[in-house]
């Protein structure tokens with residue numbers, strides 16, 4: 296799409312010689328690898344690079360939805376590197392330079408990207424299309440953790456940003472992304488529409504499977520590491536009790552630990568969930584206290600490089616989440 300490809304390559308090459316360049320180079324390599332792994336983008340090399348929409352996404356689920364809809368008509372770069380938890384991440388100078396040359400920036404919104412306003416208002420790239428993927432989704436209140444966040448100097452919306460953990464909402468985010476691609480690249484509108492329809496059907500099918508299988512279980516309470524699963528719980532009548540807050544890296548105090556342990560004992564909790572990008576230490580402590588096991592419930596805020604390499608995506612990880620929930624609640 297951009298005419299300045301050669302100039303961009305020269306700039307990126309010279310950046311990679313600087314100190315911050317190393318990080319950027321690494322994250323670009325990660326993303327290239329992930330793109331090659333995706334079966335929909337196998338024709339990428341047959342397309343001249345200048346014909347592709349240059350798409351940036353703020354973190355993993357949006358990256359996956361953009362790849363699904365955009366296929367081989369887009370080049371998608373995920374800003375948050377693989378294996379990095381996105382809540383406290385913010386773009387480096389090299390990311391800003393990339394955004395100056397991009398066509399589209401897709402972000403979640405609902406307070407997830409505390410840097411979005413400052414970064415986008417400082418960009419000189421007037422043709423960059425901003426897509427707030429959560430647009431049109433009914434947001435849930437954030438709860439009391441928001442006050443702590445404000446003390447950290449983060450801009451907070453007062454809402455829970457984890458909308459993508461509802462499969463219905465994830466489909467809506469994918470639809471918003473599709474609409475943006477259609478508008479930015481009308482020549483390929485039919486292609487984007489067809490990809491959307493194909494994946495939307497898979498999302499519907501998985502949503503139905505969650506609904507059927509979870510509704511058959513009497514237990515509804517799950518104990519999770521960070522408070523990411525409210526939208527998922529709302530869809531299937533589950534109740535999350537979170538050890539930590541809305542941000543993934545906060546640590547509970549002794550009082551909170553005691554409350555969780557009491558709750559788990561009173562409610563026959565057999566599994567304490569943790570997530571891969573954050574230390575399982577607290578979950579393990581609580582589990583050993585009550586004789587429970589620990590298991591992974593993935594909030595899909597980021598995949599590890601290994602998961603990307605082996606072709607995991609939103610749908611496959613959500614399948615694993617369903618298995619983990621069924622094991623915990625049976």
Ligand SMILES: [Zn+2]
Nearest residue numbers: 523541542543
């Ligand atoms: Zn989170």
